[in-house]
Amino acid sequence: MSVPDAGQLADSLDKATKTITQSQPSLFSVTGRLVTLPSCEAIVVGDLHGDISSLRYILMKTWFKKRAEDGEPVVLVCMGDYVDRGPGQVEVLYILTRLLTEYPRNVVLLRGNHEGPGDVGVSPHDFPHVLHRLYDEESQSVYRRFRDFADQLYTAAISPRRALILHGGVPVGSQSLKDVAYAHRTHPETDTLRQILWNDPMPEQGIAGSVRGVGYLFGPDRARRFLDAAGVQVLIRSHQSCEEGHSVIGDVHTIFSCKLPNYGNKKAAYMELPKAATEPVENFSNYVKTF
Ligand SMILES: [Mn+2]
Known part of the structure; x- marks a missing residue:
């Protein structure tokens, strides 16, 4: 695929934003910014950061497009961090926004901290420079469209009784899914949204400050408490390379889907959750595919 021109990318971002805000018919239901997934297969993708090869690989391996076209009940859930760092940021954004517009029933795009609210800075944020290099004077209008799109992205998804899916971590000051669903409205008065986008798990129990300077580290006990309140077995999140x-x-699975030299990870991964059964899942690690 060649790089989309400024008009193509702006148009695709606008259409994607409209698709979300006009809530097109979909396989999932939405409360606030919390998506409830149906009992169908879910392909769960972690940070991409402009790694177009990884995105292409996952789409190819899972036959997502073909299956969505054929009307199969399959949902693609991406956990955010689409831009910054990698060589294919514009392409990743273009492909995802097009997929969302073409298959609104089957695509759930979550917000990462690199698509976070404008008042919470993130570093590096080279995406505006990438746009400027490619599109020159048109770049600012494309970036505005990106911000509008980012502001509409969902905060989290839940596969009932199985998994809560979000970018960073559970918010430590809260015990309710309702807080997650409406975190975009209570931001910045509460830091629920910031924590969902920035928190990381730690092996020790309890809560600790984060070296990121935003958000907290949460222990297995704090994760379990929130997951119990949400009625699910595990948390699936991204945000950290592995x-x-x-x-x-504990009950927190991290999935990282990009392979960029600066992260130094040997492998990338995605998860293929099968259609939900009535019995609890024995081991979520069985559904992880690495590449
Ligand atoms: Mn992140």
Whole structure:
């Protein structure tokens, strides 16, 4: 695929934003910014950061497009961090926004901290420079469209009884899914949204400050408490690179889907959750695919 021109990308971002805000018919239901997934297969993708090869690989391996076209009940859930760092940021954004517009029933795009609210800075944020290099004077209008799109992205998804899916971590000051669903409205008065986008798990129990300077580290006990309140078995999140593309702390699974030299991970991963059964899942690690 060649790089989209400024008009194509702006148009695709606008259409994607409209698709979300006009809530097109979909396989999932939405409360606030919390998506409830149906009992169908879900392909769960972690940070991409402009790694177009990884995105292409996952789409090819899972036959997502063909299956969505054929009307199969399959949902693609991406956990955010689409831009910054990698060589194919514009392409990743273009492909995802087009997929969302073409298959609104089957695509759920979550917000990462690199698509976070404008008042919470993130570093590096080279995406505006990438746009400027490619589109020159048109870049500002494309970036505005990106911000509008980012502001509409969903905060989290839930596969009932199985998994809560979001970018960073559970908010430590809250015990309710309702807080997650309406975190975009209570921001910045509460830091729920910031924590969902920035928190990381830690092996020790309790809560600790984060070296990121935003958000907290949460222990297995704090994760469990929130997951119990949400009625699910595990948390699936991204936000941190892991050597094998996947790592587990207690009931928290991290999935990292990009391979960029600066992260140094040997493998990347995605998850293929099968259609929900009535019995609890024995081991979510069985559904992880690495590449
Ligand atoms: Mn992140």
